[in-house]
Amino acid sequence: MTLTAPTRLLPVAELERAVAGPVLLPGDPRLAAEVAPFTTTFTPDPAVVVGATCAGDVAAAVRFAAAHGLTVAVQATGHGLTSALPGSLLVTTSRMDEVTVDPAARTARIGAGTRWRAVIDAAAPHGLAPLSGSSSDVGAVGYTLGGGLGPLARKYGFAADHVRRAEIVTGDGRVHTVDAGTDPELFWALRGGKGSFGIVTALEVDLVPVARLHGGGVFFPGSAAADLLHAYRAWAPTLPEETTTSIAVLRLPPDPALPEPLRGQTVVHLRVAHLGSAEEGAALVAPMRAVAPALLDGVGEMPFAAVDAIHMDPTDPMPVHDRGTLLRELTADTVDALLAAAGPDVEVPLMLVELRHLGGAVARPAAVPNAVAGRDAAFSCWVLGPMSPPVAGVVPAVVDSVVAALAPWSTGRSLLNFAGSVSAAQVAGLWDDADRQRLLAVKRRVDPAGLFTHGHVVG
Numbered sequence: 001m002t003l004t005a006p007t008r009l010l011p012v013a014e015l016e017r018a019v020a021g022p023v024l025l026p027g028d029p030r031l032a033a034e035v036a037p038f039t040t041t042f043t044p045d046p047a048v049v050v051g052a053t054c055a056g057d058v059a060a061a062v063r064f065a066a067a068h069g070l071t072v073a074v075q076a077t078g079h080g081l082t083s084a085l086p087g088s089l090l091v092t093t094s095r096m097d098e099v100t101v102d103p104a105a106r107t108a109r110i111g112a113g114t115r116w117r118a119v120i121d122a123a124a125p126h127g128l129a130p131l132s133g134s135s136s137d138v139g140a141v142g143y144t145l146g147g148g149l150g151p152l153a154r155k156y157g158f159a160a161d162h163v164r165r166a167e168i169v170t171g172d173g174r175v176h177t178v179d180a181g182t183d184p185e186l187f188w189a190l191r192g193g194k195g196s197f198g199i200v201t202a203l204e205v206d207l208v209p210v211a212r213l214h215g216g217g218v219f220f221p222g223s224a225a226a227d228l229l230h231a232y233r234a235w236a237p238t239l240p241e242e243t244t245t246s247i248a249v250l251r252l253p254p255d256p257a258l259p260e261p262l263r264g265q266t267v268v269h270l271r272v273a274h275l276g277s278a279e280e281g282a283a284l285v286a287p288m289r290a291v292a293p294a295l296l297d298g299v300g301e302m303p304f305a306a307v308d309a310i311h312m313d314p315t316d317p318m319p320v321h322d323r324g325t326l327l328r329e330l331t332a333d334t335v336d337a338l339l340a341a342a343g344p345d346v347e348v349p350l351m352l353v354e355l356r357h358l359g360g361a362v363a364r365p366a367a368v369p370n371a372v373a374g375r376d377a378a379f380s381c382w383v384l385g386p387m388s389p390p391v392a393g394v395v396p397a398v399v400d401s402v403v404a405a406l407a408p409w410s411t412g413r414s415l416l417n418f419a420g421s422v423s424a425a426q427v428a429g430l431w432d433d434a435d436r437q438r439l440l441a442v443k444r445r446v447d448p449a450g451l452f453t454h455g456h457v458v459g
């Protein structure tokens, strides 16, 4: 086995004795499967990997990294991979996939490597739901630490607003239980500041009493995009907080797995989640249905467990370049600018340009305030392009050009989970000065050596 220079010098046997899970080095035939990300833009290339089985493994791995001059990265699913994690000790958390639901307290304890699907399935028999996002394949902990904007957001706010307690290994290599009483500053910071402060080994989160909803998606032909987006900007602000919606221009591949009318087409996808009766839901969606004939209409009564049907996110790993931007307002000029930059009439190598309607509980601080930034915006926009040949070379510039076209209406920031391919300075710029200083003060206290530098971290 050929080791990289830093790996060759590591006393790996010492690490193997300290952890129960596997320790993998470059060249190990198990490595590719262990670190396989959903976002395949990067191939993880850490110095050493620890497949953690428990909080003790995570703590031992962090202590080892600190002792041997390695930075520490963490990966649950690789949905949010932002680099190849060079030179790091990578902790993979997929084995830590426990979910325990307390139906009386309406809470769930979620292990670091748990995907939303497992939480949804554990909560559903009790008529409860987590504040998961558009895809149940995403990791619950990474999503929640980054804010977490899902289909129930306007009613219940961000997922991070419903964290009761976190178990975290910070730079000292010890496991801390953090809540509003034990360490209010760290508790504020980690709910919205993501992986900046350590590796969260488990979260205790609220579940909400949602067993069913009126929701789904309607696919319209791309030729109606202008009418639909202009109708959406007038319609969305009229909706009650019980209704969370988004709309996207999708350029779909000629994939035989897609329904025939969508295959290889540019379409407009309206997504709806309404917490109310079927009659109310149908009446609310009627103005959008009247804009154009649908290619496919999947809005109706559904159990919360079928929530993936709302966005129908891709389920296969893929290389992408993405950026987000937050819009103060969505005016007629904003829609025209978006259509000119990325509408169906423009030939651009993009997969998705999506507008998510904010407001409601998203706009209000959490009951126990946290570091989630972006509550002042009216819409969140997310732009994704494929980083595959032959277009990979131009995709980043195209994605940037769409964000630039929306700049006149942007707050200049994005939600952390939708920040995408941005620099460390741009990540730091997602918070106002006061909150950034507060985050940096916590970072200096709990990670003085700067071990946690990978991903979207502050400082």
Ligand SMILES: Cc1cc2nc3c(=O)[nH]c(=O)nc-3n(C[C@H](O)[C@H](O)[C@H](O)COP(=O)(O)OP(=O)(O)OC[C@H]3O[C@@H](n4cnc5c(N)ncnc54)[C@H](O)[C@@H]3O)c2cc1C
Residues within 6 Å of the ligand: 038, 074, 075, 076, 077, 078, 079, 080, 081, 093, 112, 132, 133, 134, 135, 137, 138, 139, 140, 141, 142, 143, 144, 145, 146, 147, 148, 149, 150, 194, 195, 196, 198, 199, 200, 201, 313, 314, 417, 418, 454, 455, 456
């Ligand atoms: C298809 C798709 C759909 C998405 N939908 C939504 C959505 O609806 N709403 C939304 O808000 N976001 C959404 N996202 C963004 C997603 O929430 C973030 O990319 C999130 O970071 C993914 O977490 P992960 O653990 O699955 O990914 P990973 O790539 O495994 O982790 C990404 C980062 O999360 C942090 N992290 C993960 N685990 C831990 C831990 N245990 N302790 C500390 N930090 C940790 C680290 O910073 C890590 O670098 C989506 C992303 C994709 C690809």
